[in-house]
Amino acid sequence: MKLYAPHVGHLEGLEELLAGSKDIYGIYMAGTPDYVGTGRTNLSAPGLEEIAEQTEYAHDKGVKMEVVLNSSCMGGQHLTAEGYNRINWYFRELNNIGIDSITVAEPYFVEMLAKDFDMEVVVSVLSFVDSPQKAEFYEALGADTIVIDPVVNRDFDKLEAIRDSVSTDLKLLVNEGCLYQCPFRYAHFNFFSHANGPGPKLNVLDDYYYYKCLSLRISDPQQLIKSPWIRPEDLKEYKHITDIFKIGGRTHFPNWILNNVKAYANESYDGNLMDLLDCPRDIRDLFNIPNKELDGAISQWKQCGKVCNKCGYCKRLAEKIIEVYSTEDGNNVLKPLKTEGGQ
Numbered sequence: 001m002k003l004y005a006p007h008v009g010h011l012e013g014l015e016e017l018l019a020g021s022k023d024i025y026g027i028y029m030a031g032t033p034d035y036v037g038t039g040r041t042n043l044s045a046p047g048l049e050e051i052a053e054q055t056e057y058a059h060d061k062g063v064k065m066e067v068v069l070n071s072s073c074m075g076g077q078h079l080t081a082e083g084y085n086r087i088n089w090y091f092r093e094l095n096n097i098g099i100d101s102i103t104v105a106e107p108y109f110v111e112m113l114a115k116d117f118d119m120e121v122v123v124s125v126l127s128f129v130d131s132p133q134k135a136e137f138y139e140a141l142g143a144d145t146i147v148i149d150p151v152v153n154r155d156f157d158k159l160e161a162i163r164d165s166v167s168t169d170l171k172l173l174v175n176e177g178c179l180y181q182c183p184f185r186y187a188h189f190n191f192f193s194h195a196n197g198p199g200p201k202l203n204v205l206d207d208y209y210y211y212k213c214l215s216l217r218i219s220d221p222q223q224l225i226k227s228p229w230i231r232p233e234d235l236k237e238y239k240h241i242t243d244i245f246k247i248g249g250r251t252h253f254p255n256w257i258l259n260n261v262k263a264y265a266n267e268s269y270d271g272n273l274m275d276l277l278d279c280p281r282d283i284r285d286l287f288n289i290p291n292k293e294l295d296g297a298i299s300q301w302k303q304c305g306k307v308c309n310k311c312g313y314c315k316r317l318a319e320k321i322i323e324v325y326s327t328e329d330g331n332n333v334l335k336p337l338k339t340e341g342g343q
Contacts, residue, residue: 001235001243004028004066004171005261006250009044014054016254018061023265026064028103029054029250030196035090036078037071037197039105039126039189043251052097059098067094068250070105070124071193072186078108088112095119107141114142125149125173126189131158132165145169147246150176153228154301159241170242172230174264175249177279179216180226184209210280217283221337222318224287226308229277231291232263234298248278288323288334 002025007014009029018024030038033045046054055065077083091113094102101120104110105127113121123129123138123146130149138146146166150173152158163170178185188209195202217223230238235245247260260276263269269276273289300313308314322337 001239001245001265002026003261003264004064004244004246005257006247006252007257008250008252008254009046009050009054011050011054011057013044013254014057017257018058018063020254020258021261021265023261024063026066026100027058028066028068028246031067031069031094032090033196034198035087036069036074036104036106036109037193037195038068039070039072039124039192041192041196041251048093048097051094051099055097055099064100065098066101066103066122067099068103068124069109070103070126071197072105072126073190073193074106074197075194077198078106088116091117091119101145103147107138110138110141110143114144120144122171123147128186129162132161135162135166135168139166139168143168145171145244147171147173150178150228151181153230154298154304155306156237156302159238163241169244171244171246172238172242173246173248174230174232174235175247175260175276175278176229177224177227177274177277177283179213179223180228182213184213188213214280214282217279218286221287221322221324222315224274224283224289224322225314225318227277227279229273231273231294231298232267232269232276233291233295235264235267237298237302252278286325288325290321290323293321 003023004026005017005024007017007027007029032047058065078087095117099119101122102113103122103124105124110121110123113119121142121144123143125147128149129135129138129146130152135146146168148170245264247264249257263276269291271291273291274284274287297317304311319337323334324337325332326335
């Protein structure tokens with residue numbers, strides 16, 4: 001199994017990660033947002049010298065280094081002469097550093113990197129590859145690896161069809177805590193791409209999508225069960241699809257990342273599933289989902305038709321196992337979900 005772990009982007013954090021686990025196959029981190037943005041907030045934006053230093057350190061430890069430049073919207077800058085030259089120069093510098101792979105969402109970059117550079121080209125989860133047809137298009141553009149859209153993580157017919165349709169490597173994101181079939185997904189990542197990319201910088205009032213998504217999960221906790229995460233115990237169900245798994249969370253501290261690496265490497269976690277999910281702390285600290293009580297749920301999801309109003313399995317499961325942290329007499333206590341807010 002090849003586990004890719006997230007990394008915030010500074011050498012101290014990388015040293016802590018690689019000292020803390022021998023199960024990390026590859027590290028991924030954001031690049032410099034002055035050239036191409038990313039689909040997540042940059043807590044650290046390493047320059048080329050820092051990337052070179054960290055790449056050398058990772059390689060000394062036998063670990064692959066991947067740079068993520070997965071802006072879902074460039075505002076057309078990459079199609080101007082000035083923008084193309086600037087981005088081409090940056091790609092060339094990363095190539096000279098010895099980066100093993102580079103993750104992009106823009107189809108133009110997939111073709112550009114495949115034709116002109118030696119780095120492995122990884123199609124980002126933000127390219128939303130959720131069908132064999134899309135996978136075939138990206139393979140034709142030159143992709144070496146495709147990160148499948150998590151929306152089909154529990155749709156084995158589609159996963160198997162994608163696997164059969166292309167010869168590229170496939171990578172699955174295992175711990176995303178986003179809404180299943182989120183209506184804000186495209187708009188939110190486009191917003192992040194501009195907020196965390198080349199200027200002009202946005203002077204926004206607030207992140208509407210973040211707070212709306214947060215409120216929906218708090219008011220309707222069954223959405224936590226529907227989120228397309230993959231439990232550590234269920235990795236075995238996917239090994240005929242791929243042996244490459246990506247842990248999300250490059251804005252988290254190393255101890256959180258290492259807890260995930262241990263759980264997925266061991267294919268077992270005895271604790272709150274929320275500890276593993278890449279989702280806001282506001283949610284992680286509110287709910288308890290005993291991971292071991294989800295044993296066997298994958299059997300239902302493998303045969304599910306994904307018509308929630310007819311099925312109701314995730315709603316019933318949420319009511320059965322989710323607990324809510326409440327404060328009583330100054331102490332945190334757990335209460336069954338059904339007693340909270342009439343759920």
